[in-house]
């Protein structure tokens with residue numbers, strides 16, 4: 001199979017501590033060549049950068065996750081954005097599942113980070129949970145100025161079209177392998193591959209046949225296979241096009 005890029009994994013969490021080498025070995029066995037390690041707060045951001053420096057197949061992003069805004073400072077991001085293997089600002093956005101009482105603060109921090117991404121000419125990785133509309137409305141005024149992905153997309157086909165209309169990619173995670181993910185199946189069927197990235201969000205959201213276990217970046221393989229099945233095309237085609245999308249969005253020199 002052609003090259004696969006996992007565009008969203010948290011190898012910088014405790015779940016992977018001391019197990020990185022096993023995860024990297026597993027990648028090779030599943031045709032996954034590169035992984036973007038996504039930051040969420042200062043500690044995770046530093047760990048993502050460190051990993052990217054240690055391993056040629058890893059890249060890093062830095063950002064303040066909407067669930068982490070309380071103890072984080074935007075200023076801490078600025079020097080990190082200039083690090084060589086930092087390829088995006090993320091993950092950032094709005095979360096109305098875990099936190100409902102601080103929407104205005106979430107919006108403020110999200111918008112500050114969108115502007116920071118524009119200043120640094122970096123794409124953004126957007127987290128939404130029960131909050132597509134709110135996140136979309138924050139991005140809309142910057143249409144054409146900011147690029148990025150709505151990661152682990154979990155809304156409906158209309159919202160997927162709105163995201164694409166903004167010039168954004170849709171991140172497809174292992175949820176696509178779940179039988180009951182009917183809206184996501186519809187999105188994968190309807191939307192052109194040129195608008196899609198593949199990802200795991202590991203250690204979370206493990207796909208079938210590993211559902212309920214710790215997810216691995218290597219399992220992007222199953223996401224690719226499922227998309228191919230739904231679209232009735234070859235896995236090679238899915239791998240090739242989604243990897244090219246990732247290379248373009250994150251300007252990976254590979």
Ligand SMILES: [Zn+2]
Pocket residue numbers: 008010038091201
């Ligand atoms: Zn994530």
